[in-house]
Amino acid sequence: MSETLTGAQALVRALEHEGVEVMFGVPGGAILPAYDPILDSPIRHILARHEQGAGHMASGYAHASGKVGVMVATSGPGATNLITPLQDAHMDSIPVVAITGQVATTSIGMDAFQEAHTWGISMPCTKHNYLVTNADEIPDVIREAFHLAATGRPGPVLVDIPKNVLAATMNWRRPGEIKLPGYKPSVKGHPRQIKAAVEMINAAERPVLYAGGGVIRAGASEELVAFAEAANLPVVTTLMGRGVIPDSHRLCLGMPGMHGTYTAITAMQRADLLVAVGARFDDRVTGQVSSFAPHAKVIHADVDPAEISKVRHADVPIVGDAKAILTQLIDAEEKSLDGGPPPARRPWMETLAGWQEEFPLQYKQDPEGPIQQQYVIEELHRLTAGNAIVVAGVGQHQMWTSQYWGFERPNTWINSGGLGTMGYAVPAAVGAQVAKPDETVFAIDGDGCFQMTFQELITAAVEGIPVKIAVMNNHNLGMVRQWQRLFYNERYSATDLTDHTPDYVMLAEAMGCVGMRAERPSDVTPTLEKALAITDRPVVVEFKCDPDAMVFPMIPAGHSNDEVVMSVADLESPEVPA
Amino acid sequence: MNNHVISVLVENKPGVLARISSMFARRGFNIHSLAVGPTSEPEMSRITLVVDGPEMEQIIKQLYKLVHTVKVTEMMPGEGVEREIMLLRVNADQRRAEMLEAAGIFNARAVDVGSSTITFELSGPPDRLADFLELMRPYGIIDLVKSGRIAMAKDAKSSKNGRAKLRSA
Numbered sequence: 159m160s161e162t163l164t165g166a167q168a169l170v171r172a173l174e175h176e177g178v179e180v181m182f183g184v185p186g187g188a189i190l191p192a193y194d195p196i197l198d199s200p201i202r203h204i205l206a207r208h209e210q211g212a213g214h215m216a217s218g219y220a221h222a223s224g225k226v227g228v229m230v231a232t233s234g235p236g237a238t239n240l241i242t243p244l245q246d247a248h249m250d251s252i253p254v255v256a257i258t259g260q261v262a263t264t265s266i267g268m269d270a271f272q273e274a275h276t277w278g279i280s281m282p283c284t285k286h287n288y289l290v291t292n293a294d295e296i297p298d299v300i301r302e303a304f305h306l307a308a309t310g311r312p313g314p315v316l317v318d319i320p321k322n323v324l325a326a327t328m329n330w331r332r333p334g335e336i337k338l339p340g341y342k343p344s345v346k347g348h349p350r351q352i353k354a355a356v357e358m359i360n361a362a363e364r365p366v367l368y369a370g371g372g373v374i375r376a377g378a379s380e381e382l383v384a385f386a387e388a389a390n391l392p393v394v395t396t397l398m399g400r401g402v403i404p405d406s407h408r409l410c411l412g413m414p415g416m417h418g419t420y421t422a423i424t425a426m427q428r429a430d431l432l433v434a435v436g437a438r439f440d441d442r443v444t445g446q447v448s449s450f451a452p453h454a455k456v457i458h459a460d461v462d463p464a465e466i467s468k469v470r471h472a473d474v475p476i477v478g479d480a481k482a483i484l485t486q487l488i489d490a491e492e493k494s495l496d497g498g499p500p501p502a503r504r505p506w507m508e509t510l511a512g513w514q515e516e517f518p519l520q521y522k523q524d525p526e527g528p529i530q531q532q533y534v535i536e537e538l539h540r541l542t543a544g545n546a547i548v549v550a551g552v553g554q555h556q557m558w559t560s561q562y563w564g565f566e567r568p569n570t571w572i573n574s575g576g577l578g579t580m581g582y583a584v585p586a587a588v589g590a591q592v593a594k595p596d597e598t599v600f601a602i603d604g605d606g607c608f609q610m611t612f613q614e615l616i617t618a619a620v621e622g623i624p625v626k627i628a629v630m631n632n633h634n635l636g637m638v639r640q641w642q643r644l645f646y647n648e649r650y651s652a653t654d655l656t657d658h659t660p661d662y663v664m665l666a667e668a669m670g671c672v673g674m675r676a677e678r679p680s681d682v683t684p685t686l687e688k689a690l691a692i693t694d695r696p697v698v699v700e701f702k703c704d705p706d707a708m709v710f711p712m713i714p715a716g717h718s719n720d721e722v723v724m725s726v727a728d729l730e731s732p733e734v735p736a
Numbered sequence: 737m738n739n740h741v742i743s744v745l746v747e748n749k750p751g752v753l754a755r756i757s758s759m760f761a762r763r764g765f766n767i768h769s770l771a772v773g774p775t776s777e778p779e780m781s782r783i784t785l786v787v788d789g790p791e792m793e794q795i796i797k798q799l800y801k802l803v804h805t806v807k808v809t810e811m812m813p814g815e816g817v818e819r820e821i822m823l824l825r826v827n828a829d830q831r832r833a834e835m836l837e838a839a840g841i842f843n844a845r846a847v848d849v850g851s852s853t854i855t856f857e858l859s860g861p862p863d864r865l866a867d868f869l870e871l872m873r874p875y876g877i878i879d880l881v882k883s884g885r886i887a888m889a890k891d892a893k894s895s896k897n898g899r900a901k902l903r904s905a
Contacts, residue, residue, distance in 0.1 A: 281755060282762065286803045289750070306803060340747060340806040464797035 160329040165293035165319065166191040168328055169257065170199045172300035175332070178228050180204060180219065180592055181257075182212040186232025187272055189259030191324035204592065204621055209236050211585040211614040213243020216254045218589030220247075221572040222547055222599075224377065226307050227254040227589065233261055234272030237318070238279065242579060244314045245283035249576025250398060251375055253312035255303050256280075262322040263291055276318045285313030291320070293328035301333035310343030311462040312375055343461060347476040347483040355433070355457045355474045356490040359389050362431035362455075364506045367391040368414070368443075371398025371575065372436020372460060373480045379568040381484035382435065383407065388491045390500035392510055394422040396437050398575040401565035411510065412519075415443040416713050417557040420517035421510055423711070423719050428509075429454045436460060436480045439469035440576070449718035459483045517724065519561055521707075525679050528704035531555055531602075531630045535562040537682050538600060538628070541690060546598040547572065547590050551583040551607030554636040557709045559602045581610030587625040588618050598626070598690065605631040605655055605662075612665070618696040619670030625696050626689055632703040633657040640708045644729060666698035675700045739768060740792050741811040741818065741887050744783040745775070747804040755802050756783055765789035769820070771884030780806065786885050811887045818887040821859040823847070824869065827876030828854040835875060842868045853878055 163171065169192055173181070180202040185193045196203050206212035209231040216227030231240050237258040247254045261270040277289045286306050288299050296319070303315040359365060367389075373382050379402045386393050386409050393403050394414040403410045412419035414426055426432060432454045437443070444450040447469060458465075458472035459480065466475040476483055491500070523533040535558055538546070544566050550556040550573040565571055572590055574582040587601035608629045618625050639653040666673030672695055676685040682701065689697045712723045723729050746752045753772060760767055768786040775782050789795075792810050799808045811818070824844075828835060829852050839846060839856055842864065848855035858868055862885060869880070 277751065278754070281751075281758060338803060340800075341803045462801070464794070464801050468794060468797075 160331060162327050163330045164191065164195075164324065165296055165326050165328060166324040167195045168293060168296040168330055169300065169319065169324065170195040170201065171330065172297045172333065173201060173228065174199060175297075176226070176300065176304045178226075181228035181230055182206050182215040182219070182589065183230025183257075184209050184212055184232070184236060185230075186236050186259065188233035188261055188321045189230065189236070189257075189324075190232075191321060192230070192257070192259065192319070203230075204588075204617065206585070206617050207613040208611070209239035210242055210581070211588075211611055211617065213240045213254070213256070214246070214579070214582055214585035214611070215589035215592070215614070216256075217243055217247050217252045218549065218572055218586030219593045220252050220254055220589075221586070222569060222590035223593035224569065225253075225593070226304055227252070228257065229254060230257045232259040232272065233276065233321075234274045236272075237276040238274055240316075241279060241283060242577075244280060244316065246574050246577040246579045246582065247314040248283050248285065250371060250574065251312050252314070253307040254314045255307050256284075256314065256316040258316060258318045259324070260289070260318045260320040263320045264322070266320065276316070280316045280318075283314070284316045285311075287316040287318065289318045290323055293323050293326040296328065297331060297333040302336055302338065305336055306338075306341070310341070311372075344463075344478045345482050347459065347478040347486050349486070351474055351476045352483070352486045352490050355476060355487060356389075356494050358431060358455060358457060358474060359391070359433060359491070360494060360501060363503060364429045365389075365391050365431040365433060365503070366411075366425050366429040366454075367393045368396070368426065368432050368434040368437050369393055369399045369402045370396040370435065370437025373399055373402045373484075374436075374568045376436065376461070376480035377568075378436075378481035378484050379403070381481055381488065385484050385488050385491070388488050388495075388500060390503060391433065392425060392507070394418070394426065395565075396440070396443060396575075397560055397573065399437065400560055400571045401568045404566040405564040406566065411514070413560055415440075416445065416715070417561065417709050417711060419519060419561070420711055420722050420724065421513040423713070423722055424513060425510055426451045426454070427719050432456050434458045434460070435484065438465045444469065445713050445719040446716055449720060451719075517711075523679055527679070529676065529679055529682060529701050530707055531558045531632075531701070531703050532562045533679065534628060534630065534682055534686075534701050534703075535559055535602060538686055539563055541683070541686055542598055542600070546570070546600050547594060549573065549583045549587040549590060549599065549601040551601075551603045552578045552580045553604045553607065553638075554632075554640065554707070554709050555602050555604045555607075555630045557637075580604075580607045583607055584611045584625075584627060585614040587627065588614055588623050591618075591623045591625045601625060601627045603627055603629055604636060605629055605633060606635045608662075609655070609660075612669070615666070615669045615671050615696055615698065622694070623696065624693050627696070627698045629662050629698060629700045630703045631662065631700050632705040632707070634705050636705070636707075637709070639705070643708070644726075645714070662698060662700035671696040671698050673698050673700070675702070677702045738788070738790075740787050740789065741816070741885065742785045742787060742792060742796070742799075743809045743811055743887055743889075744785070744799060744805060745807040746781050746783055747806065748774070748779055748781040749804050752781070752804045753783065755804065756785075756799065759795060759798055759802070760785070760787060760789075763789070763795060765795070769882070769884040771886045773886070784884060784886050809889065811889065816887040816889045818861055818885055819859060820862050820865050820883055820885050821857070822865050822869075822880060822882040823855060823857055824872060824880050825853050825855045825878040826872045827878055828852060831875065835872070838871055839868075842871075844868055
């Protein structure tokens, strides 16, 4: 028996069928019909204060839960405000679905009120997108959208639904079988490639396992660690892959790339083999491509064939899901070793250990001087025993968090890697806290980032989402300032945010949060302790930080990864071109 | 920069052409010609593009990422049968007999004859169309409309000899 529903009711029911528990959105004219049945649905709707916030909340939720995040907005400005979160999710392969209202089909193309060509605008920043012109299509489109978002290489999918389609009636039926003849993501790696990879790995003297965010998306951290151990491979973890192997693991070398550890960067430069899994040879990792890892052969495993040999030629390409491929690799490695130990590679391991000792990450906290952000991060880690989900915006604070937070678990590090979206932290932290209500979610944010999206703390306060935000206030756009200092003759154009404006404590309190401030290094620990003790309201802690601190190590953009700059003194020496 | 002939089998869905063409636009590749039409299966369409650009390997992989893309092939020279059709209106105040004789050699049909122009229709391999165009140019080209190129891979069983012949065509 068929049941007559409105398109809007069908939409909400289809979302329920997908197991959606929460969605983040802002209503408006064209999406109005969809908001009515939400009142009768068990799905929780969280009213963001800006659609961009709703989008990053959905992304933070997806990051922390592994489920598909859902964002909702109206037509026109609502939809265009989702573009940044969509592109952000696209770059970082985060599974999200956006539902947008559209003007009535009879008004499309007429420059109607709040009309934007959402389908066209969102096409290049989504994995796929839909314009629904008939209410009968809604169940199948929603089924497909969630399938596409979550499978293969995950990503954002947008569904644009005109107001009259939401208002029209349709005969509800459960969605049919998905028919996408052009969409068949590979799962298992080709056995011949697996065999070739294992032979190459066992023959390598200086191998490096280069693990990216794809391993996290595939839920394959355990397999990654098991494979690294089975084959005795040192591991570097990209910005998006932090946590796939515990930082405390003997084989973990930390993050490679522009602000990576000396050992991770140099291991790749000297390697005779890179085993890339779920990583994409991003420019922030490779630096100048022509001089990147010049001696290395490459095994490249990725679910997206378009990533393989895109930047760096792969000697052994393996297309498939990281979990499946790593399982196959473990099997093949164990068979080939036949009960024996993996190659010890003693000289290589000793070299790596030597670099780790000689070139550690380092900073100095002068007890009388300004607060160093690294110190705050380390103290927070100590006080939480690392048991927190950390979220970052984009810039110096993000790099320091990646460097100094000892990641022990996957899905506990949420940041905007590919797009580098300032303002990501506050809304993403809200989304993560919704996904993990019992965990401590602590955003480490810069003052520049914070001022872009802090209004979502109103959402957090009203909805009872007790996120904690550390505002690392160096009253500057710190990373841009660092580049101005190093490469623009200390000409600080448009990076000074001024010191005492706004008053973050008053701002926090005005938004219904608890506000705190730490001005001296000695304030850091007690302030963090107080913040961690509050679990019923959002907390904002301002740390007055050193505006002159710079992120090191650093490889200047476009330079070779052989030129790791360990401190500002290195840059002033004539051997290192700036 | 070379001309590449890319044949894309897609699901016949609204917007699919925009997705395909925007992929080339994003890379700054110019689409030289484009032909879209149905296939033997009603749910599928064939898009044939002639594109100026360096090598196509990466963009082919990216075309495959589009959900509605089913199959992408680059037709290498000699591997397929390639055809275009054109309508060519030529000034025909004088020397009509000479023009019609030349057209006859090319198997071009006069489809419209006016008091001072003749319109020819010619289909065939791209080179042949170009040759005919050059032949007509001295008379004065009034208008030219050309279709996008369509192409079909040669039957794999066809002889090497046949392939060589095609290349010279």
